[in-house]
Amino acid sequence: MENSAPFDLDQALRQWRANLHNLGSLRAEELDELEGHLRESISVLHARGLSVPEAFAIAAGRLGSERQLSAEFTKANPQRAWTERALWMVAGLLVADALSVVAHPLPDIVMKCVVRSGLNGHLLGALDLLAGWMVWTGAAATAYWFVSRRSLRRDRVVQACLRQPVLTGLGLFIGLKCLPYLMRSVMLLADPVMNVFRGHQAPVNPQTAAILNSWILWGSLLTELLWVAAVPLLAGYAWRKRERPAVSGSPSSYELQPGEQEAARALQGQGLSLDEASLVLVGRRSSREVVDPALAQVTDRGLWLERAVWMVTGAALIHCLEWSVVTPAWILAVATRPAAPLLQHLAALGSVGLGLTLAGAIIAGLWMWVIRHPRQSASIGRVCRLRPFVAAMALVVVCAGIGCGEYALVAYAIGPANNGVGAIRSQWMTYGGALRHLLIPIALLLWLARRWRSMEADPAPCR
């Protein structure tokens, strides 16, 4: 009962292997072992009278779905899977930073155009926030379009970048460093045009300025919360896109017709289960490619969606750390405001160090936890995927609580003494920001890429 469509076993096995490889938790040696198993199983089933595609479908089904296998191997070897995830998280952080640099001018332009037009402050604030969100939505839509197409060239570029972590890191560093200057020159070029739109140069009403400031403050908190909520929502969406039934069609489509009971018993005599026999017989009856379900590809879109989940997670995590740890650390510097310059420098340095140390400790703690407790971290992931809305609400409530608490703390600490940021403090804030946003992510990216590469190159003992 050969299928009419030509079936290339080697091609099918290559595809199967590539799908598993793309899920990211299996090493080359483990893939070798599983492929050996699959070949062995196929030849036994073929010898018992199944066609090669049928044998492939049954053997692959017995081995387990790609997702099941990947999940089990992740539990057994969490370091590898988490290294790759961390890599995408850092990449997401860098992309988010780059996007915010690019996205910054648009709300700014909108603001410049309308701020002097005498509009209501609340309207202006809402307009500014919406313009910012629109830039982000546009960027996300573009990114989605970019990753959901099949593109060999793009995949090749990503692979090449991963193979050359040092060059990639240097390129990213220079590129991201240049981006703000580029944007500034674009703004300068656009200035004469902007002047035409600005029209009459009425001074900004101080009351409007105050309303605008509070809109910017609460708007940024709202944006952060949206980031946080996006993680489980996107994870849930990616999960639904990725998870496909183990066999195509509903189970009822595998019910046998009266005449097929005999053939099913014969196949069961060959060591097939009733399900497997039904799958084969239904495939023969409808002359459908029985191999289809086993070979259904892990789509590019699904793969990139999962990467996007980790990228957003990385950006959201760092934003959370920023306002829950790094910003409060500035209280140290604020407390010493009226002191001598040297003391102010020391306190500011201490603030930068304290913020970074605390954030680093939290990240290291999280890393240890996910490595040591793969089952628990997997169940958190499961909650995010199966109940995305509940998880999003829980995260938003927790983060909003931290955010409001922190705002109150900072307002209390800075509020009465806030007569200007102070030159020394603002200088150190700039240094700290550069360190956090550029140097550390790129250093992390380099380190993770090297680690990932060394795991990838882990050779099979016999080679």
Add this chain to the structure above:
Amino acid sequence: MPSGAMYSVRMLSKELVAASTVPLVLSVLAQGENYGYALIQRVRELSDGRIEWTEGMLYPVLHWMEKEKLIEAEWREAETGRRRKYYRIRKEGRATLGTEREQWLTVHQTLNHLWKTQPRLT
């Protein structure tokens, strides 16, 4: 695929399969070195098809046992020309097997006593 109800009488529960994997692997390997596919077939034969592993799930367990030094592995070329990873039990593995054996026998004997006095339990 439909499953569960149809097999619940014959097949072992998921939890019992998970708990018995390590002693089963150790017991098979105690009889001599073996590779993944043959190991699964052996267990399936001996259990008369009632212990059905999702085959791929065995490998992470084997690798974990290798890391715990219960077994050791070696890539070799088989007579068919295929490269296979053969697993062999180590001294630590035999000790673990001894402990596992005692524990499983204890459960077995206890249940046996109970079921002898209450023969109509099922």
